[in-house]
Amino acid sequence: MTSPKRLRAVAYARYSSEQQRAASIDDQLRNCRRRADDEGWEVIREYADRAITGADRSRPQYQEMLGAAKRSEFDILLVDDLSRLARDQVESERVIRYLEFRSIRIY
Numbered sequence: 001m002t003s004p005k006r007l008r009a010v011a012y013a014r015y016s017s018e019q020q021r022a023a024s025i026d027d028q029l030r031n032c033r034r035r036a037d038d039e040g041w042e043v044i045r046e047y048a049d050r051a052i053t054g055a056d057r058s059r060p061q062y063q064e065m066l067g068a069a070k071r072s073e074f075d076i077l078l079v080d081d082l083s084r085l086a087r088d089q090v091e092s093e094r095v096i097r098y099l100e101f102r103s104i105r106i107y
Helices: 024-039 060-070 089-101
Strands: 007-017 042-050 076-079
Touching: 007 024, 007 089, 024 042, 024 076, 042 060, 060 089
Parallel strands: 007 042, 007 076
Antiparallel strands: none
16 A cells, blocks of 8 residues: 655745844744644745745746746645735735645645
8 A cells, every 4th residue: 555645835935124034034934844744744845035025926936936836846835924925915815816726725
């Protein structure tokens, strides 16, 4: 009998220069890794945008993560808080629907 396939997770972290410090990226990623460990998920990649507002859709790592989602490279997106993913409510809803359409769960 084969063991069940571990779910592939990626983590996304971001801070904006006005409200946070660079170390918050490490804190966010540590929290995401802890969650993955607790759940038995394999973190295969970490994305982080530094000193970029969540209202900016063109964030480089954010766009890379969306591209990986489009290619079905992961099953789960880990974020420390949904506000790290997007600050704009319309963008937040758009990305959540985009990921859910691809059967990617967000935690």
